[in-house]
Amino acid sequence: MRSLPITIFIILFAVIGNVVAIAMVSVEREVLREKEGAGLVIPSAIAKVAALEFKGILADIIFSRAMTYYGGKAIRGEKVLEGEWKWIYESMDVATDLDPYFLDPYYFGAMNLAWEANKVKEANALLEKASQYRDWDWTIPFYLGFNHFYFFQDNEKAAFYLMEAAKRPGSINLLPTLAARLSYQGKKTENAIIFLQEMLKKTEDKNVRWIYERRLTALKAILFLERAVAAYQDRFKKQPQNIDELLAKGIIKTIPKDPYGGNFYIDKDGTIKTTSELR
Amino acid sequence: MTAVWQVALITFKEGIKNRVIFGIFIIALLLFAATTVVITLFMRDIVKVAVDLSLSTVSFAGLLTLLFIGVNLFGKDLDKRTIYMVISRPVSRSQYLIGKFSGIVLLTFVVVAFLGILSAAPVILSKRFYYYPEARFDWWIFFIAIVYIFIKLVIVSSVITLFASFTSNSFIALVLSLVVYFIAQSTESVRFLIASQVERIEVSPILSYMVDIAYYVFPNMSAFDLKMQAAHGLKIGPDYFIWTILYAIFYIIATLAIGTLAFRRREFP
Amino acid sequence: MAIITFHGVTKVYKTGFRKKKVALKDFSLDIHEGEVFGFLGPNGAGKSTAIKILLNLIFPTAGKAEIMGRSVENKEVRRMVGYLPENPYFYDYLNPVELLIFAGKTSGMDSFKIKEKTEMLLNTVSLWNERKRPIRSYSKGMVQRVGLALALIHDPKVVILDEPMTGLDPIGRRQVIDLILKLKSEGRTIFFSSHILEDIERVCDRIGILVNGNLVRVIDIKSEQFTTSLENIFIEEVEKAGEVQQ
Secondary structure, three states: OOHHHHHHHHHHHHHHHHHHHHHHHHHHHHHHHHHOOOOOOOOHHHHHHHOOOOHHHHHHHHHHHHHHHHHHHHHHOOOOOHHHHHHHHHHHHHHHHHOOOOHHHHHHHHHHHHHOOOOHHHHHHHHHHHHHHOOOOOHHHHHHHHHHHHOOOOHHHHHHHHHHHHHOOOOOOHHHHHHHHHHHHOOOHHHHHHHHHHHHHHOOOHHHHHHHHHHHHHHHHHHHHHHHHHHHHHHHOOOOOOHHHHHHOOOOOOOOOOOOOOOEEEOOOOOEEEOOOOO | OHHHHHHHHHHHHHHHOOHHHHHHHHHHHHHHHHHHHHHHHOOOOHHHHHHHHHHHHHHHHHHHHHHHHHHHHHHHHHHHOOOHHHHOOOOOHHHHHHHHHHHHHHHHHHHHHHHHHHHHHHHHHHHHHHOOOOOOOOHHHHHHHHHHHHHHHHHHHHHHHHHHHHOOOHHHHHHHHHHHHHHHHHHHHHHHHHHHHOOOOOOOHHHHHHHHHHHHHOOOHHHHOOHHHHHHOOOOOHHHHHHHHHHHHHHHHHHHHHHHHHHHOOOOO | OEEEEEEEEEEEEEOOOOOEEEEEEEEEEEEEOOOEEEEEOOOOOOHHHHHHHHOOOOOOOEEEEEEOOEEOOOHHHHHOEEEEOOOOOOOOOOOHHHHHHHHHHHOOOOHHHHHHHHHHHHHHOOOHHHOOOOHHHOOHHHHHHHHHHHHHOOOOOEEEEEOOOOOOOHHHHHHHHHHHHHHHHOOOEEEEEOOOHHHHHHHOOEEEEEEOOEEEEEEEOOOOOOOOOHHHHHHHHHHHHHHHHO
C-alpha cells in the first residue's frame, strides 16, 4: 500500500498545522479581549443564585480576573483608566458578596484602590464589609484606621478603628498606644483612658503594661487638667491663661506631673498639651 | 436484612467496576493538580482558594458519580431488564429499591472518602508555603465539610431512587435528578433574594408563595454546603449539626418511602 | 397435588390512548408435582406473560396464581422457584461466581453450600474455567448457561424456564434437554415454554397450547393416542383461533 506513508504524512502535517494554528488563534483571541476593555460585572444577586454551591470558586474567579487584568496593565506600564477602576472595584464588590470572608479582594482594594486609584471611599466601603465579617481579623480595622488617618486626616475616626483593631486577637501591641495618642490629639481623652484601662486588663506582659500605665497616667493628668479648665471657665467665664492660674485660683491643689518628663500647658485653642508630646 | 445487603453489595460492585469511575478519579486528580498551580495566582488568602477548589472537586466528582453511574445502575435494571435476576429471588420490591439505594450510597461513600483524603493534599501544600497569620483554618471543619458533601450526595441518591421508581427510562430519571439538583442548590438563595428585595421592587405574592413551597418541597442543599466555613475556619454550633442531620434523615426517609410506594405496583413485562 | 395453579388469570395491557391488548384471557391451569409441563404457542400468545405472573414480575388484571398453595405475591414462594428469563441479562462487570453468591445468599443458603453448588453447577454447564471473567465478555450461549446455574443453585422444587433453547447450538440444546430430564428424575416440577416442537415432545408429560391469550388445548402425551403429529395439532389450533377472531 504505497499511499499509506503519504496518508500518514498528510495526517502529521495537518496535526502540526492544527496545533500551531490554535496557538495563534488563542493569541489573537487574547488581543481581541484586551481591546474589548475590562468587561462585564454580573450583579451579586444573580451571581449568588447562579453559582449554586460554587460561590467560593466564583468569587475566586471574579477576583482573579480583575487582578490579572490589572497586573497585565501594570506589566505593560499602561495606566488604568477610570472606567477600568470602576470595573475592578465592582468585581471586588461582587467577589466579596459571594464570599464575604475572602481576604484578597479586600486587601487588593485597600492597597491599590486607595493608593493608585485614589478611590479611598470605595476602598473603605469594602473594608467596612470586611470588618463586619472578618471579625477575628485585626488588620482590617487597622487599614480602615490608617486610611482615615492618612487620607482624610480624621484622627477621631482613625483612633476609633485602631481601638477596634486592638480588641481583636493577635493584634500588635503598638495599636492601643497609637490609638490613645491619636485620640489625645482628637480630644477624646476620656475614651482613651477607658480604652487603655480595658487593654490593661487584658494584658499580662509586664513591659507592655508599663507602657500602657505610663500613657494612662499622662492621660489622666490631662483629663484632670481639662476638667480644671472647664471648672475655671464655669466660675470665671473666661479661659485661663496657663496652668499656674488654675493653681493660683485654687481650682487645683497641685500640678500633676507628666510621666514623660514634659510640662503641661494650655494651648491656644484651650486644650491641654504637654511639651513632651507624650513621647 | 440480608436481601437488602445483598442487593446493595452487587449494586456497589457493579458500580465500582464501571470504567467511568476510573475516568472520574482521573478528572479529580487533574483538578487537584491544577489547584496547586492555580493558588499561586492569589495573594494572601491562598488557603481559602485551595480549600474552595479541593472541596468543589470532591463535590463535583461525587455528583458525576451519581449522575453517570448511580442513575445507570438503575437504568440497567429498568432498560435492560437485569432486574429479573434480582426480583425473581425472594426479594421484595421495597427490599430491591432500598438495596439499590444503599449500594449507590456505598459507592458514593467510597468515592467521597477516597477523594476527600486526597483533597487534603493541595490544602496542606498551600498551608506549608503560603500561610499568613490572619488565615484561619481548622482541619476539623474541613473534615465536616467533606462529611456534609457526602450527606448531600446521599440526598441526591434518594431523589434519583425516587425518580427511578416511577420513570420508564433512565434518561428521564437523569434529567429530572439534574433539574432537582439545580433547583435544590438555589432555593435558599432565591428565597433570600426575594425576601430582601421586598422593600425595593414589587414582588408578586404568588411568586413569593411558590418560592416558599419550592423551598419546602425541594431539599435545601445550601444547608449542606460548608465549603465557605471550611475555607475560612468559621465555627459552626452544635445546633446546626443536629438540625441539618435531622433534616437530611427525614428528607431521605420521606423520599424513599414515596419511592417504595410508587414501586410497589411497578410491573416488568 | 397441584403445585402451580392459575385461577382465571386475565391480563390486559393498555397500549395506547384507548387501546388495550388482552394478553391472557381467563387462563386456568393446574400443574402437578413432579411433572414436566410444556407451554406452546405462537409469538405473542401470552406464554411469557403467564410465566411472569408466576414470578410476580407483572400482576394479573383479574384472577390469581399460586405456587405450592401460596399466592405468588408472597416473596417466600420464590425460595422454592428457579427462573430462567427469556433473554437473560446480568450485570456486566460481575462474574458468575459473584452472581451465584448473590443468588444463594438471597435464597437463604450458607456460604459453604453456595461454594459447593457453584463449583458443581459451573462445571455442569462448562463455565468453570471462565468463572472469573466478567459477564460482558461472555457469548450469548454462555450467558444462557449462567442463567441456568442461577436458576438451579438454590435447589428449587419448581423450575420455570422461558424459552430456554434460544441462542443455543444443537449441542447446547441437547444439554438443556438432558438437564431437564435430570431435574425431573430428582422429583422437581418443570414448567417451560418453547416453540421447538420436537424438544417439547421429547421431555414433556403434558403440553398446553396458548393462542391469543387463550389456553386452547392441554394434551397429555402419555395417555392420548396421537392421530396426527403435534405439529399438525398446533397448526390446527392456530387456524381455529384465527377463524374465531375473524
